[in-house]
Amino acid sequence: MKPDFWDTVRILIANGEPDEALARIAANWDASVTPNPESADATAAAIAGTGDLVGALAPLNAAIESGTANFHTYFRLAEYHRRLGQIKNTLINHRLAHAQFGWPESLAHGYSFTHDYFSPNILIWENWFRVHITAKPIEALEIGSWQGGSATWLLDKVISPRGGRLTCIDGFEGSSEHVGLMETLGTRLEDIFDDNIERTGHGDKLRKLVGRSQVILPTLWGENFDFIYIDGAHEAKFVIQDAVFSWGLLKPGGFMLFDDVGFKFADHPEQNTGRAIDFFVSVFGDEIQQIDCRGQLLLQRSK
Ligand SMILES: C[S@@+](CC[C@H](N)C(=O)[O-])C[C@H]1O[C@@H](n2cnc3c(N)ncnc32)[C@H](O)[C@@H]1O
Missing domain, CATH: 3.40.50.150 (Vaccinia Virus protein VP39)
Structure with a gap:
């Protein structure tokens, strides 16, 4: 994929065209490429844009399974789980996100943030x-x-x-x-x-x-x-x-x-x-x- 491919996908999503974004992703999909945080985040956003919040979890979980997840992967998961009313998963994913940014105390102490502005x-x-x-x-x-x-x-x-x-x-x-x-x-x-x-x-x-x-x-x-x-x-x-x-x-x-x-x-x-x-x-x-x-x-x- 061209370096700016995911920027284009994001612009489509921001412009309210998630179906077109998903069509572009499908047309350019290469199954041999390991899922990475950027592709997972953009694909999840496109799926969420169609209203399918459960479906949006899949690319993010795939990034975790492939061992490439980063802060943003967990942060987005927390947000989608919250929108689905799954608060326990929201809290856990916020803690896991914090650990990615060098704040393991959040996970170790079990802090609870339903909405994380920080x-x-x-x-x-x-x-x-x-x-x-x-x-x-x-x-x-x-x-x-x-x-x-x-x-x-x-x-x-x-x-x-x-x-x-x-x-x-x-x-x-x-x-x-x-x-x-x-x-x-x-x-x-x-x-x-x-x-x-x-x-x-x-x-x-x-x-x-x-x-x-x-x-x-x-x-x-x-x-x-x-x-x-x-x-x-x-x-x-x-x-x-x-x-x-x-x-x-x-x-x-x-x-x-x-x-x-x-x-x-x-x-x-x-x-x-x-x-x-x-x-x-x-x-x-x-x-x-x-x-x-x-x-x-x-x-x-x-x-
Ligand atoms: C965006 S939140 C702060 C986020 C927080 N710093 C964090 O890291 O999560 C804004 C907070 O300001 C408080 N707030 C709003 N207006 C206020 C006021 N006039 N005086 C004191 N607190 C206020 C709200 O209750 C809310 O908890």
């Missing part, structure tokens, strides 16, 4: 925490914790080895895009978070503050953090408040990370996080050094 960032976070965010001990603040994806990783990989503390702020009521989803979790969001944190064995290094960040952040005035992760409400009017309050809590030379830089809702532009981030960066620009931007924006406060 792990695709692991490799880039590893790099950031190795090269840039090197404070030791480290005081970290997270706005928006959900089921504890980023919090458990930070406890396992950063806070526990270096010492320090992680403060998590969340109302545990979900964000605006979670409407309709919260009832499907089967358990209270905060209970899932608590269980995952307890399983890390590092719960003593975490402070949980329950409530809206726009109310809690001003009460932290006088505290200082080396790293602040903003991943709470997506509405620009809330993100700008989170950013401004947090900036005053950041040590000189400390780092602030924004999630959802490119978050865009055609029908709900008030939820476009990027509007607030762009405004914040333009207003505070003389105190900011932009470190990296790959879906998430990493800034450093001038010393």
